[in-house]
Structures are given as C-alpha cells and as structure tokens.
Amino acid sequence: MICFLAAIVRTGVTLRVGLLRPSQFNFLAIGLGFIFQTAFLSVRGHELGRCPLTNLFEVFIFLAWSVALIYMLVGPGYRLSLMGAFTAPLVFLLQGFALVALSDARHPFKVPANPSLEFHASISLVAYGAFALAGIAGLMYLVQEHQLKTHRLRSIFYHLPPLANLFTAITRLLWVGFGLYTAGIVSGFFTGRPLPRLQVVAAIGVWLLYAAILQGQRLRRIAPRQIAALCIVGFSVALSLLWGITFSAQTHPMP
Amino acid sequence: MNLFCVGLSHHIANVETRERFAGGDRAASVLRAAGCAEALVLATCNRVEVYGASQRRIPTDVIAQCLARTTNVSRDSRETDEEELPPFYRYEDEKCVQHLFRVACGLDSMVVGETEILGQAKKAYETARASGAVGPWLHRLFQRAFRVAKQVRTHTDITRGSVSVGSVAVDLAQKIFGDLTGCKVLLLGAGETSERTARALVSRGVRDLRVSNRSGHRACELAGQIRGQAIPFDDWKEQCREIDILITSTSSQAPLLTPANLAPVLASRIDRPLFIIDIAVPRDVDPAVNNMGGVYLYDIDSLQSVAQQSLVMRRQQIASAEAIIAEHVADFREKIARELKRASHAMVADGSLRPSEL
Numbered sequence: 371m372i373c374f375l376a377a378i379v380r381t382g383v384t385l386r387v388g389l390l391r392p393s394q395f396n397f398l399a400i401g402l403g404f405i406f407q408t409a410f411l412s413v414r415g416h417e418l419g420r421c422p423l424t425n426l427f428e429v430f431i432f433l434a435w436s437v438a439l440i441y442m443l444v445g446p447g448y449r450l451s452l453m454g455a456f457t458a459p460l461v462f463l464l465q466g467f468a469l470v471a472l473s474d475a476r477h478p479f480k481v482p483a484n485p486s487l488e489f490h491a492s493i494s495l496v497a498y499g500a501f502a503l504a505g506i507a508g509l510m511y512l513v514q515e516h517q518l519k520t521h522r523l524r525s526i527f528y529h530l531p532p533l534a535n536l537f538t539a540i541t542r543l544l545w546v547g548f549g550l551y552t553a554g555i556v557s558g559f560f561t562g563r564p565l566p567r568l569q570v571v572a573a574i575g576v577w578l579l580y581a582a583i584l585q586g587q588r589l590r591r592i593a594p595r596q597i598a599a600l601c602i603v604g605f606s607v608a609l610s611l612l613w614g615i616t617f618s619a620q621t622h623p624m625p
Numbered sequence: 626m627n628l629f630c631v632g633l634s635h636h637i638a639n640v641e642t643r644e645r646f647a648g649g650d651r652a653a654s655v656l657r658a659a660g661c662a663e664a665l666v667l668a669t670c671n672r673v674e675v676y677g678a679s680q681r682r683i684p685t686d687v688i689a690q691c692l693a694r695t696t697n698v699s700r701d702s703r704e705t706d707e708e709e710l711p712p713f714y715r716y717e718d719e720k721c722v723q724h725l726f727r728v729a730c731g732l733d734s735m736v737v738g739e740t741e742i743l744g745q746a747k748k749a750y751e752t753a754r755a756s757g758a759v760g761p762w763l764h765r766l767f768q769r770a771f772r773v774a775k776q777v778r779t780h781t782d783i784t785r786g787s788v789s790v791g792s793v794a795v796d797l798a799q800k801i802f803g804d805l806t807g808c809k810v811l812l813l814g815a816g817e818t819s820e821r822t823a824r825a826l827v828s829r830g831v832r833d834l835r836v837s838n839r840s841g842h843r844a845c846e847l848a849g850q851i852r853g854q855a856i857p858f859d860d861w862k863e864q865c866r867e868i869d870i871l872i873t874s875t876s877s878q879a880p881l882l883t884p885a886n887l888a889p890v891l892a893s894r895i896d897r898p899l900f901i902i903d904i905a906v907p908r909d910v911d912p913a914v915n916n917m918g919g920v921y922l923y924d925i926d927s928l929q930s931v932a933q934q935s936l937v938m939r940r941q942q943i944a945s946a947e948a949i950i951a952e953h954v955a956d957f958r959e960k961i962a963r964e965l966k967r968a969s970h971a972m973v974a975d976g977s978l979r980p981s982e983l
Contacts, residue, residue, distance in 0.1 A: 518801065518921050523931055525938060533801050590895055
C-alpha cells in the first residue's frame with residue numbers, strides 16, 4: 371500500500387504545482403507494489419494450498435493485483451503512462467477497503483483445492499482488472515473531453531493522450547475484459563459443484579451490461595463519451611456486485 | 626579567466642538599435658583581436674550578444690564598437706560615435722552563466738518558452754567553433770547551456786502549448802484525433818488565416834483537404850496551392866458527413882451552421898468527433914453547436930484564449946525552470962573553481978606561479 375500511496379502523493383504534489391506529467395515514478399511505484407502483492411498472494415496460496423480467493427479480503431487483494439497487472443501490461447503499451455496517476459488511487463482504495471473491512475476471516479474448515487473453481491474465480495477477477503482499467507481510461511477520456519469542450523486547458527491536457535487513442539484503449543480493454551469474463555463464466559459451469567443462484571444472476575447481469583456496451587460501440591449506436599461514462603458505471607456496478615456476492619458467500623459459507 | 630556577456634535585447638533596445646549591432650561573420654574575429662581569448666556572437670531577431678572569455682577585463686564600449694564595426698551600417702558610415710552607443714547590458718562570471726542558461730531555456734525570450742532560441746544558440750556555437758573562436762571555456766559553458774535547456778524542457782511545461790492561433794488549432798486537432806494523416810479537412814471560405822491553419826495541418830500529416838468557397842475560382846486557386854480538392858459551395862453541408870475538421874472563414878452575415886442543420890449530419894457519424902474552427906467574424910457557426918455531442922467548436926476568441934492560457938501556463942513554469950538553472954549555475958561554478966585551482970597548482974608545481982599568487 372505504501373508504494374501506491376507514494377504514487378498518489380506524488381501525483382497530488384505534481385498536480386498542485388501544475389506539473390502533472392508522464393513519468394517513470396508511477397510505473398515503478400505500481401510495479402514495486404505489484405511485486406509485493408504477488409509475494410503476498412503467493413505466500414497465502416502456499417499456506418492455503420490453493421488459489422487465495424477464500425474470503426472478501428483475499429478477493430479484493432487479488433482484484434487490486436489484477437488491476438496492477440493489467441496496468442503493467444497496458445499502460446506502457448498504449449503510451450498511457452499517465453494512467454498510473456489514475457490507477458494508483460483505485461488500487462490503494464481496493465486494498466484499503468480489504469484491510470479496513472477486517473474481512474480476512476478464515477474459513478471454519480480448510481477449503482479443498484478445486485482447480486476448475488480457482489480458474490473460474492481468478493480469470494473472472496483478472497477480467498475485472500481489465501474492466502477497471504477501461505473505467506480509468508474512460509475517466510481520462512471524460513477529463514480530456516471536458517477540457518476540450520469548455521476550452522479550459524490545464525497542464526494535464528498536454529500530457530493526456532488524444533481522445534482517439536483513449537477510445538481505442540477503452541475499446542480494447544473492454545474486449546479483453548469481456549473475453550476473459552466470458553471464459554470465467556463458462557468455466558463456472560464446469561467446476562463440478564453448483565454455483566449460488568445469486569452469483570450466477572449477478573455474473574450474467576454484468577456480462578450483459580458489458581455485452582450491451584460493446585454492441586453499442588460496434589454498431590456505432592453509442593457515442594464515445596457515453597461509452598467512457600458507461601465504463602465507469604459498469605465497473606462500479608460490477609465491483610458492488612462482487613462485494614455483495616463475496617460478502618454473502620463469506621457470511622453464508624457453502625459446505 | 627573572465628567569462629562575460631555583453632549585449633542588447635528586446636528588453637532594452639528596439640529593432641532599429643539592435644540591427645545596428647547585429648554583428649557579422651567577422652564579429653568574433655574582431656573581438657579576438659580586441660583581446661578576447663574566446664568569443665561567440667549570438668545574433669537573433671530579438672538579441673545581439675557577445676559571450677567571451679578573456680584574461681583581462683575588456684570594456685563594454687570596446688566590445689560594442691567591435692560589434693558595430695562589423696555591421697553594414699557602421700561600415701557605410703565609417704565611424705561609430707561612442708556617445709551614440711545604446712546601454713548594453715553586461716553580465717560577468719556567474720551572472721553570465723545564469724544569463725546564458727536563461728536565454729537557452731527561452732526564459733529571456735519575447736515569447737516565454739519558445740524553442741527557436743536554442744537552435745539559434747547551437748548554430749552560433751557551431752559557427753564560432755568552426756572558425757576557431759570557441760575554446761575550452763565557451764565550449765563548456767555552451768554545452769552545459771544546451772544540457773540545461775534540454776532538462777528544463779523535459780522537466781517543466783515551459784514549452785508546452787501553442788501561442789499562435791494556427792498552431793493552437795493544430796494542437797487541438799492532434800489532441801482530438803491523435804494521428805492526423807487520416808483526417809479529412811474542409812476549408813469553408815478561402816481566407817488567409819484559414820489557409821495558414823490548413824498549411825499547418827498539412828505540415829502535421831493531413832493529406833485530404835477540400836476547399837469550398839462562394840467564388841469557385843478562388844476555391845480552385847487555393848486548392849491548387851495546398852494540393853487540395855475544390856468543392857462546389859452548394860455541397861459543403863453534404864461534405865460535413867465525411868470530414869473530421871471544418872475550418873470556416875466566410876463573410877456570411879448569418880451563421881451557416883446551426884444545431885438544427887448540423888443534427889442530421891451528426892446522426893450519421895455518432896462515433897466520430899467533428900472539430901470546427903470558426904475564424905470568421907461575424908461567426909459562421911452558432912455557438913450552441915458546441916453543446917452537441919462529439920462537436921468541438923473553437924472560434925477566434927477561444928483559440929486566442931487557449932493561446933493566452935498557454936502563455937500563462939508557461940509563465941507559471943518559470944519558477945521551476947529557474948530552480949533547475951540555479952542548480953546548474955552552482956554546479957558549473959564549483960566545477961570551474963576546481964579546475965582553476967587544479968590549473969594553478971599545476972603552474973606552481975612547474976614554477977610558472979608562486980604559491981603566494983594562488
């Protein structure tokens with residue numbers, strides 16, 4: 371968390387002096403944070419003898435790890451280095467929530483390893499990471515668009531990517547996330563155990579939401595600005611549902 | 626060794642005065658004849674400055690007369706009256722270093738943060754180096770100045786944003802579309818400013834230019850000049866379905882483009898933004914068009930306002946740039962002091978200098 375906090379503080383300071391610009395600092399800070407996250411998940415995984423997704427705490431840490439992972443893959447590739455300034459606060463919030471919510475409750479019994487179920491859960495959370503980054507790119511799009519519309523260009527305007535590039539990144543992230551999420555849902559039906567109905571309905575609801583956004587984009591029925599806004603709304607909805615489902619599963623564990 | 630800078634700039638002298646001392650190819654050699662170990666003349670439209678290194682102090686008047694002697698004006702008049710010399714400024718040692726760094730970074734320019742001065746300084750340095758007028762002192766000084774300028778450009782926003790209407794329009798287009806090579810541009814009206822803007826867009830990669838004007842002859846003429854395509858004036862609305870950038874500058878007294886007549890066009894291009902640059906006065910485009918989704922409308926006032934904002938932003942960066950410069954000045958001073966000490970000790974060692982003279 372210190373790494374992500376460092377990235378946030380630096381962004382805040384540079385914003386204050388009007389010098390927000392792409393730099394290696396955010397990338398390195400998030401990269402270091404990602405290494406610590408990976409180490410933590412690895413230790414926890416060895417301890418549990420399975421993928422560490424057994425409670426709300428682990429799910430949110432894994433989600434934060436997925437967001438950092440997708441950022442590491444996408445940020446430099448799309449020259450969206452300023453994305454780190456937007457990504458660090460989200461990762462910090464996710465991890466902060468996981469810590470503050472005191473949700474690291476151990477199962478009353480050892481959960482046996484189930485590779486299919488673990489694949490389903492982990493791939494779905496990596497998809498959430500892609501949706502989170504699409505939301506962040508959407509936020510960047512809206513910030514840039516607002517400046518262009520109001521004719522008030524701040525220092526950040528010159529460092530944010532062009533609208534066209536941001537929209538391309540949003541679209542690709544949505545497709546990546548959608549593909550992974552579809553794989554996650556499909557694999558959920560092959561876990562060898564029944565999934566809670568609430569979880570299935572929520573997962574299909576999120577899937578339909580993103581399918582509608584992508585279809586609207588593909589058929590040119592939704593304007594880029596609205597797609598950017600929908601990416602933020604979509605991720606907020608998906609995150610709320612994830613919290614609800616995980617919390618419910620934790621308070622009413624399946625035998 | 627005495628490092629100095631003597632000069633005139635737009636801050637203290639008008640162009641008539643500056644051009645009298647604009648120097649010439651022989652300025653550096655004349656200065657060397659006057660006792661400068663090293664000399665470099667930086668002459669641009671906004672400044673005439675001599676940077677030199679000498680063992681003894683050379684009076685400002687002598688340097689000014691050296692500059693004047695090499696200009697055509699003074700050669701024609703065959704004399705330069707000392708009383709007529711304008712008030713040259715003079716910076717020595719640390720102040721000289723600081724001044725050059727500020728000049729190279731564009732902090733002393735008429736338009737703060739302009740980058741042309743760095744190229745001019747490099748050219749002046751190359752010219753002086755080629756003629757043998759630059760020695761180790763000016764070499765170190767100018768190399769450091771180029772480094773400082775690069776660092777200031779990288780670490781501050783001093784050069785960010787455009788300060789002219791044409792380049793602001795091009796910058797905005799790039800922030801909307803990214804790569805401009807695939808953009809289609811329509812010039813509605815063939816005014817001078819729209820032509821300049823179109824040329825600026827061409828320089829950034831635009832290839833598809835269309836020109837529409839009430840006078841078909843003028844449209845064809847301009848289209849020929851900018852390698853575009855002339856479009857009949859009656860067809861311009863239909864073109865709006867295809868184009869990405871519209872530059873209007875007609876003399877129409879009523880708005881040509883309103884939300885009502887643009888709405889059907891936008892319906893067919895919901896996923897593509899439309900950037901409208903309205904340079905006409907009175908305006909060709911109803912300001913309410915800017916409220917439509919995917920449309921970015923800039924009139925002449927908003928372009929000028931953006932240019933003004935850029936200037937303000939650049940001025941806000943001056944403190945950060947000055948801090949970088951101050952660090953380099955201190956570092957440069959220390960290095961020079963160390964080298965002078967080393968050289969003195971070497972001279973003591975070989976007997977050419979007594980320890981008491983250190």
